[in-house]
Amino acid sequence: MNTNTRKKKRVDQIVRSIFLASTLLSASFIIIIVIFIVMKGITPFITDNDGLGVVNIWTFLTGTVWLQGTAFQSNLYAVGFIIVNTLYIAFLSLLLSLPVGVLTALFIAKIAPKRLAEFLRTIVELLASIPSIVYGLFGSGIILTFVYNLAELFGVQSKGGNSVLATVLVLALMTLPTITAVSEVAIRSVRKDIEEGSLALGATRTQTNFKVVLASAKSGIFAAAILGIGRSLGEATAVSLVAGNAKSGPNLGLFDITTTLTSTMLQGLKETTGVDYDIRFSVGIVLMIVILLTNFILNAVKKRVGNVNVK
Amino acid sequence: MKKLLLLALAITSVGVLAACGGNSEEGFDTSKNITVYTRDTSSGTRDGFMNGIGFGEASADDSVLVDGFVTNDNTAILTAMTTDEYGIGYISxxxxxxxxxxxxxxxxxxxxxxxxxxxxGLKRPFNYVLRAPGDYDSPEAEAIANAFVAFLRTTDGSDVIMDQGAVALESSDTWDDIKADYEICNEDNSGVVIRFGGSDSIQKVAEALSAAFSPKCGDFVAEHDHTGSSDGFKRTQGSEKDGDNAKHVGFASRPFKDTEAGVEGTQGQLAWDAIVAIVHVNNDLDSVTAEDLKKIYSGEYTTWEDLLSE
Incomplete structure (x- = not known):
């Protein structure tokens, strides 16, 4: 009996240390990555970049032209307009994907018959696992043509469809499955008694779904929005295929070409050297800060929105 | 409320349908603006193109280009020109x-x-760069790398280059004529790995060349890892020459920069790559001059009328 307990305890301890080790491993990778990017990204601001001179942080953060002068011979980089573009695009794509995603989730969780719900859930999971390059190819093959023709319909000559609108559409498509999946879980975990209470008081199903179920799940839906916006802020490949990669801005017109922080980092990354290479890591730092701040703000809002006892 | 929703739905669906099928049949409208497509400032093709049209200052400087140009890669520019009737771009x-x-x-x-x-006239050189003599991990690797470069200048080598769409320099000797000078190729080299890298524009050509040459030179193993012109020099004689990505033979699809001057006799040209300006098939334009292209890319011509009425 005694030895048995001791044995169990030892196994417990071993398992616990394995967990601790794997946690430390994954956590240290994040720290290593952050340190690496910060160290690389900070060099343009503290060294003289092989005689080009230090990059000015203020103009870097507020400027409206990516690079003034000749590449490799100029240090006049700026991402101010790109920060605006990135947030603008993420916001617009959320504006599209959040309502559609939440309504889909509501349908799957509450309205659809069991078989159909099961089927739809699988499809959503499948969509969520499609790699971004596939969305990018779909975007450059289908969405660009669609946007080009749409613009023509409005009498606007777009640049081959490369535009804010195309980027927003691709990102909305990409974030849709994430938002649907997460808000579906939130909606499903709304307690039955709240719902039944509403129905018992004479509310219709639709009234209950919108006024009680969605309201109770809003914290979870907000979490879905945060995940969705994270994905749109961080997407590079698909965006660079449809954005047109503008070099100055900000670009707010729906049919204007645009660029985001990630697609700027990706452009020519493999073919460049020196400060033109290091500066992409600085853009990476800016991106990390932007994502961190956005998440922070959204989380603060989420807390203020409050929730009705949802797991 | 319901009716309003239905109406909105109807309007959007009509809009979507029209947009999907709305490819206009009216022919080429010369009053439209020219949409300019270009590669990124770090691209070798862009360097070749801009220098080729006498607009060298634009090879790495976006600010001299016309406002509102689209930046994309080779394939994306090619696909864009199938959609955008009023675009112009350039590809290999x-x-x-x-x-x-x-x-x-x-x-x-x-x-x-x-x-x-x-x-x-619109073309750029394909160059190679070897490691410095004596700076190889084995004498076998050095001998094979040198034999490979000699092979590039034979008629056998140029056949392979031409097959891949690039244009080889003139050559008269066959490999059989010169192989006596390269004894290493008579040995069994199946244990020797030769690493190729540099320009990804040259990747297809380089892979075909090593695949053709390996059986002629003791079946050495060729490893290709093409990451861009700058890495061609960097990974053979530059800052990464002793790193994990070090290469025996590097390639660059542009002339070597001043900062990339290697040891004498380790660099040379193997072929030409031609660049071509492309437009949509509906475009009335068939031929351009360097001057036209420069005026388009610098923003002097903004509509197709400007160009076609000349």
Whole structure:
């Protein structure tokens, strides 16, 4: 009996240390990555970049032209307009994907018959696992043509469809499955008694779904929005295929070409050297800060929105 | 409320349908703006193109280009020209196909024959760079790398280059004529790994060359890792020459920069790559001059009328 307990305890301890080790491993990778990017990204601001001179942080953060002068011979980089573009695009794509995603989730969780719900859930999971390059190819093959023709319909000559609108559409498509999946879980975990209470008081199903179920799940839906916006802020490949990669801005017109922080980092990354290479890591730092701040703000809002006892 | 929703739905669906099927049939409208497509400042093709049209200052400087240009890669520019009737871009001659219209340059058609006879002017060099003599992990690797470079200048080598859409320099010797000078190729080299890298524009050509040469030189193992022109020098004689990505033979699809001057005799040209300006098949334009292209890319011509009325 005694030895048995001791044995169990030892196994417990071993398992616990394995967990601790794997946690430390994954956590240290994040720290290593952050340190690496910060160290690389900070060099343009503290060294003289092989005689080009230090990059000015203020103009870097507020400027409206990516690079003034000749590449490799100029240090006049700026991402101010790109920060605006990135947030603008993420916001617009959320504006599209959040309502559609939440309504889909509501349908799957509450309205659809069991078989159909099961089927739809699988499809959503499948969509969520499609790699971004596939969305990018779909975007450059289908969405660009669609946007080009749409613009023509409005009498606007777009640049081959490369535009804010195309980027927003691709990102909305990409974030849709994430938002649907997460808000579906939130909606499903709304307690039955709240719902039944509403129905018992004479509310219709639709009234209950919108006024009680969605309201109770809003914290979870907000979490879905945060995940969705994270994905749109961080997407590079698909965006660079449809954005047109503008070099100055900000670009707010729906049919204007645009660029985001990630697609700027990706452009020519493999073919460049020196400060033109290091500066992409600085853009990476800016991106990390932007994502961190956005998440922070959204989380603060989420807390203020409050929730009705949802797991 | 319901009716309003239905109405909105109807309007959007009509809009979507119209947009999907709305490819206009009215022909080419010359009053439209020219949409300019370009590669990124770090691209070798861009360097070759801008220098080729006498607009060298734009090879790495976006601010001298016309406002509102689109930046994209080779394939994306090719696909864009199948959609955008009023666009103009440039790609490698090897990528040209009949989904777009390749423009004649200074009156010369963009064909391989015209590059060989040196009448087609819009082209860039394909260069190689070896490690410094003695700076190899084994003497076998050094001997094979040198034999490989000799092979590039044989008729056997140029056949392979031409097969890949690039244009080889003139050569007269066959490999059989010169192989006696390279004894290493008579040995069994199946245990020797030769690492190739540098320009990804040259990747297809380089892979075909190593695949053709390996059986002629003791079946050495060729490893290709092409990451861009800058890495060609960097990973053979530059800052990464002793790193994990070190290469035996590097390639660059542009002239070597001043900062990339290697040990004498380790660098040279193996072929030409021609660049071609492309437009949509509906475009009325068939031929451009260097001057036209420069005026388009600098923003002097903003509509197709400006160019076609000249």
């Amino acid at each position: 001659l090897a990528s040209l196909n009949n989904t777009v219209k390749g423009l004649s340059f200074d009156g010369v058609e963009p064909t391989v024959q015209n590059v060989i006879n040196n009448t087609y």
